[in-house]
Amino acid sequence: MRTSIATVSLAGSLSEKLRAAAAAGFDAVEVFEPDLLASPLRPAEVRALAGDLGLAVALFQPFRDPDDVDPAAAARSRERLRHKAALTRELGCDLILVCSSVHAGAVHDDDELAAQLTALADVAAGEGVRLAYEALAWGAHVADYRHGARVVALAGHPALGTCVDSFHVLSRGDDPDDIAGLDKLFFCQVADAPLLGMDVLPWSRHHRLFPGQGGFDLARFQRAVTASGYGGPVSLEVFNDLYRQSDPGRAAVDAARSLRHLADLTAPGTLPAAPSPSGWAFVEVAASAEGAPAVAALLGSLGLARTGAHRRGDVDLWTGGDVRVVVNHRASAERARLSSLGLRSDAPQVLAARARELLAPLVHRPVGPGEAEIPSLVAPDGTWVQFCGDDPDWRGDFLPTGEAATARSFTGIDHVALPQPFAGFDSAGLFLTTVLGMSPGELAEVAAPDGLVRSRAYTSTAGIRIALNVGPTSATLRGRPLASGHVALATTDVLAVVAAFVAAGGEPLPVPVNYHDDLQARFGLDKRFLDALRRHHVLYDRDPDGGEFLHFFTRAVSREFFVEVVERRGGYRGYGAANTPVRLAAQREHPAPGDGSGGGSAQGSRTIRP
Amino acid sequence: MRTSIATVSLAGSLSEKLRAAAAAGFDAVEVFEPDLLASPLRPAEVRALAGDLGLAVALFQPFRDPDDVDPAAAARSRERLRHKAALTRELGCDLILVCSSVHAGAVHDDDELAAQLTALADVAAGEGVRLAYEALAWGAHVADYRHGARVVALAGHPALGTCVDSFHVLSRGDDPDDIAGLDKLFFCQVADAPLLGMDVLPWSRHHRLFPGQGGFDLARFQRAVTASGYGGPVSLEVFNDLYRQSDPGRAAVDAARSLRHLADLTAPGTLPAAPSPSGWAFVEVAASAEGAPAVAALLGSLGLARTGAHRRGDVDLWTGGDVRVVVNHRASAERARLSSLGLRSDAPQVLAARARELLAPLVHRPVGPGEAEIPSLVAPDGTWVQFCGDDPDWRGDFLPTGEAATARSFTGIDHVALPQPFAGFDSAGLFLTTVLGMSPGELAEVAAPDGLVRSRAYTSTAGIRIALNVGPTSATLRGRPLASGHVALATTDVLAVVAAFVAAGGEPLPVPVNYHDDLQARFGLDKRFLDALRRHHVLYDRDPDGGEFLHFFTRAVSREFFVEVVERRGGYRGYGAANTPVRLAAQREHPAPGDGSGGGSAQGSRTIRP
Known part of the structure; x- marks a missing residue:
């Protein structure tokens, strides 16, 4: 699979984007027109730089609103294309992406549309350039890739073919399998996305992700592309608010990693299979x-x-x-x-x-x-x-050393939780899924006193669990660190562990009395059991199948290290996420040493007693 | 109008929230249950603190999923309510918000639902508490407030009434005028929101705004509430990702400001009318x-x-x-x-x-x-x-001083642009609309090399224009400041101004040659005119009605001060937003002195020549 990336997927200037793509091993790039217009590099200089870096320029994009019911406007569109085709040649490229029209003047008759696209293809061919026609999911007349391909067939021009983009296909719920039957597939773009219930345009513009980070079945999409006989580059076009502001070098690594993993999912065996950690x-x-x-x-x-x-x-x-x-x-x-x-x-x-x-x-x-x-x-x-x-x-x-542990009831490490930098959440998740072969769980959003915390747990078949957490954007602006880095130890008797911990001078993170009152109202717990939980600040959760989760937290040594002790009963599979707001608020009231004065009603921090 | 705010609308601990609400002059608060559960303050202590601060506790909320087709679950719901009703009394409050059910066991028969709500109202009344039943916009059976009110009427219990929330009414497009006919309106919540095309649940949980910051017609909603004879507090319930992480004192001021302005919109003359600046x-x-x-x-x-x-x-x-x-x-x-x-x-x-x-x-x-x-x-x-x-x-x-200006062609100040802190964009907008009586324009999103920039212009009837800009979340993480603070001077001859500026030693912000090539492709400009634009780095835009905008920027003195000179022709009303990505990229290539080394291909910064 030849790999490509659209420059819009990365932050920085055009030259920075090209360098980042080359460093991550991409074969080619799509030059996104606004990146070129904002660059001091002339098209020929871009071509030279890309060549020096070993990158092909696979595509120039986008050419928008190609057709128009007004003949004068259609003529202006052809004139505009003439300029862009010449520019494309200067870039060392022979392919332009043409998007289906979204404007008020869009042609709504397939024959007329085919005629106008034919006229445009003539202009392009005159400059030695081909056109890849893409059905935007929100196109005014052409929104389905099969419709776009029918218009391309109707035009029957050798310089006019189809571009498919996984986002435009899968966001609409269209069946990707028909891609296998396309005979003039000129270009293939892939992007993943979380399955969000929102208008497709803002979904596309802000929330695209690299393959493997979202919810689309891209392997199926890609198998259809392969079955069509397409041999061109597979190109990432990812509009994402966070990647736009991330280091382009690291984002390009994520991009390349996602594409290589997709190739392996599409054709298993492309990558060396590795046994999951045991x-x-x-x-x-x-x-x-x-x-x-x-x-x-x-x-x-x-x-x-x-x-x-x-x-x-x-x-x-x-x-x-x-x-x-x-x-x-x-x-x-x-x-x-x-x-x-x-x-x-x-x-x-x-x-x-x-x-x-x-x-x-x-x-x-x-x-x-x-x-x-x-x-x-x-x-x-x-x-x-x-x-x-x-x-x-x-x-x-x-x-x-000859020393012996007194604790015998720990059965292993239940999970670890790792705090992530704001823009690093999806990047870290991709590492866990692709390199370590772990499976992502559902995204949880938890209200902390100073903003929302996002969390997602990844699991392996061997029972390894790693949770990633990311705090609110401006946590640091308010000067309060998010406490989230910790290891959770599994036990079969959390109440015994916490009693021994307290007897040994340990301090559990204090849990408000109100919390345990609510447990009583919600679960009708036995009074003696509830008193035991309350006495030692043990939190509780129960799932719909009756599985139970008992856990307590130690006071934090630092914002990035504390210990949780958990007991799972009856097949409970979660992490007590319902209790996380209480834990985060308690950690704000009782911050780790050196992590500031805590909440308004905090009495200041105390250290873990040695 | 008595004013109230739900504690969920503000960041911080419960005591911080109460103090912020009191400092901003609110009469009452709604206590949001998770805030109480996470607080070390017992309900009686919350009551005492609120009393000391001069705040009433108007409501305790939410009581979710009250009804259940399973009789045993319905009985547990009543038991849960008994706990919460006692707690509500401890808070010094006699009203609980009950949400329409969203769970799988929700009752779908109005008579049965009314019977179950009656049983719950009996429990509440036994504790001296009333219930305000709210139709959630995504309720499983009851989603329309009129439906909720019919069930309340069917129950006919004196301790059971209706709560209306502007978000749940207006997000569905329901007609708010029927609120005027409600005879048992127990509580009123208001929230604004931008008009987004997305599922109503995440829209509600993340994007609510204070009145005047979004797109709802809240004055109409509020007039219907007033017409119903409702005399209780009007309470803000605003779930917003940014306010959750903002200073609660400042957010409470925004909240109170928005509510006082809404009162004036609902009943003009509530506030002293002030002439707009001229x-x-x-x-x-x-x-x-x-x-x-x-x-x-x-x-x-x-x-x-x-x-x-x-x-x-x-x-x-x-x-x-x-x-x-x-x-x-x-x-x-x-x-x-x-x-x-x-x-x-x-x-x-x-x-x-x-x-x-x-x-x-x-x-x-x-x-x-x-x-x-x-x-x-x-x-x-x-x-x-x-x-x-x-x-x-x-x-x-x-x-x-006796000195005289050589420039005679400046006709005034066209606009100013003010950079905002990340979480301050909506706050600043509310100030301009309420205090200065300005009108908000459309939100623009602009792609800068290091992330998306949001921008919104506010205008007054006298032609004052103020644009607010806010950079990407982590602009400072990548170490590149966003250049956006500037004043735009209006002229009738921008080409003459820029020529004189250059002759006097001034340096326009350099605009890439590629940009002017694209102008030619898009607009087919006269070659001499285009050459004049290109020579002096003047940017150009044209609106659909033929209005034209010519403008250039000076090199930045600092990231927060530079000058734009603009010429409007033929009634052009915008700000050349299409050119903003080019301007931002150029400012990254040519940063202000002391603002870092700029983009990868920048030649370093030069100062404005004296």
Whole structure:
């Protein structure tokens, strides 16, 4: 599959866009006319720059409102096309995208429309250029790609063919399979989108996504394109408010990654298949030497013990039951945060080949004598994802301390939650789905005191769960950090864990009395059970099938590190999202040390007791 | 009109919300249940705090999914209501909002629904509480307020009445006039919203606005409410992503302002009528002593002259034709920016009374001997709006310098453009419409190289035009400022002005050659005319009626100050929005001094030559 991207999909100047597309390995670009008009580069200079970068200019776009019921206006359209065709040649390109008309003067008779398109194709052919006619989903007369193709067939001009765009096809609910029967498919654009109930025009202009980030069945679309015999580039045209303001280099990597993954979905085996990670090895918390003791104190209160010390020092292994937490003291002065996810994997070598194809090359930490090599990826938010085999065992890097954990009831890591930068949410999700093969859950929107928080959990077949959270746009403007980076430990008896935690000097995040009053009203819980929840600030949820979720949070060590302990009963599959507003408000009242003075009625912060 | 606001409309903790509502002068609040559940304040403490602040608790909300086809679930609903009714009494309130059901078990038979609501009303009445039943626009069975009122009538219970919410009525296109005939209207909520083509639920949850900020005819809605004999509070319930993350004190001021303005629209004369400003007196640019010479040099190149010096120094009056620009050197070290708009007004005293009612009290600058007192308002973005009468004449504050302007062709100030903080766009618009009586234009979305820019122009009957601009969320994250603060001077001969400007050493903002090539393709302009535009970087637009717009921009002195010169021909009414992407890209290539290195292909910044 030859890959292309429309320059409108990336931020920056035209030259920045071209450089970003080339760096991400694209074969070609579509030049979006407004990008050219705003550029100091003349068309020939664009051609030269693209050539130097190894990029073809596959298409110039868009030529809008080609036809008109007013003959004089139609003549002006041909004259306009003559200019644009000459320009297209200067770009080193021979194809112009022509959109179906949306204006009041649009022709509504297919024969007349075909005649006008034929006249335009004559003009284009005279300049050595072809036209790819695209049915916009909101076209005045032509909105269905099959209708567009019929008009193209009616015109019967060799320089006139069809362009299909997955958004325009799938947003209308049109069947993409008929694309397989198109015999003059000149160009193919793909975009994904969330399934939103809104007018198709603003949906298209603001909410398009790269393949795999939305809800369209693009593999089916793409299989139909392939079946048509189309051999041209597959080109991304993604209008997205956030990618418009994102670093174009990183966005281009997302774009290329999404397209390579789509190629693999369309024709399985295009990418090396990689086994999904089989479970958690560890999570790693990084803190400065000053910050690490608070992390250690928290883990100790939870009944974990420092059972191992790294051969090269400054890194400890804490264990308890089936939970392993690595505490790395080597970080620079930053606050404690989840820095690395250790996943068990049988085949890191196969994974390496696949990751490289998906533009996520493996990196390797320095390996000391006697240590296991742990191939790793760096996620878009900077978190390392490390793949731990059984032989050699990564635990061999740690020398036993002789200490023993008191906590036996932890059955493993339930999930981790990673805070994302505002424009990085969809990027991180794409990494998890394509590179790690995880499945996205539903988007949750949660009201925090200072704005809405979006959250989405990704799951793997082996039961790995990673939740991504992103705060409101201007959280930093109001100076209140969003507390969301944490690890959730699974237990079979959360009430016993919290009692032991408190007895050991731990402090659960305080939950308002009003919250537990509401639990009683909603669920009619047994009074003694409710009192137990209330006493130790344990939250509760119940799903429609009777599954139950009991969980508490520790006070935060930092805005990016705290611990949740969860107990799932009866097959509960969620994350207690209904409780998240209460948790976020409580964290605002009781912020982590150094994270500001909290809410108006907060009494100031207290540190976790060592 | 007694005024109320739902706590969900404001950011912060519950106590912060109450304080903000009280400070803005509200009479009452609706307590939104999730705010209470997340609060450390017990219901009795909320009641006490509200009482101390002079706020009534008008309503507790929402009670969702009251009815159920399953009798056991209906019984649980009554039990849940018993808890909430007791809680409501603790809040010092006797009214609960009950929403029409949206769940799968919703009752679809009016008689059965009325019976279940009657049973609930019995429970409520037992606790001394009444129920206000609201038809949600997306209710499973009851979605129309008239349907809800019929069910309430069918129940015929004294503790059961109707709640109307303008959003639920007007979002469906329902006729609000029938509200006048309701005989048991227990509560009234108002919210505005932009007219968006999207599903009503997300529209409601994310995009509500305060009255006057959207597209609903709320005066008509409110007149029907008044005609019904309703005498309770009119309460704002505004779910809005940006207000959720805004300072609650400022948002509450917007809220109160919008409600007082709505009262005046509903019953004209409620507020003191104020004559709209009759025209521009001046615009003022503030700069530090170091920054002011660049402003002076720019104005000088445009042919304006420093014709007056302020009696107390450090402030100059520049004039040219019918344009007056005050340059204030007293600013602290910040960059040059438009700091004040001087408007001509005949009746500042009447305006003062109205402004006070709209929570925009007049402020007064210190007045020295022989100076005119200029009553002023401070707009939400900090810009001063000053009202200048004829007697005394503000120009008397300046002593003539004897210099004379060379520019005679400036006919006045065409418009000013003010950049807004991300969450301040709707707030600033409300100030212009309510306090200054201006009319909003259409929202424009413009693609800048680093994200989308939103813009809306406000006009007054006397021809004052003020455009508000707001940049993409993370403009500052990418480190590139949005250049958007400027004054546009009107002329009858822009080509003569730009030629004189260049001859005087001025530098127009460079416009790419590609742009003028496109003008030729689009408009088929006369070659000599096009060459004249191109030579001096003059942009061009034409409206469907043949009106024409010629304009050029100076190089920016700072990101918040540059000058545009515009010529309107044939009744052109716009602002050349089609050219804005080109202007923004050019400003990124040629940033103001000190505003960073610009785009990837920029050659670095050059200063305006003195």
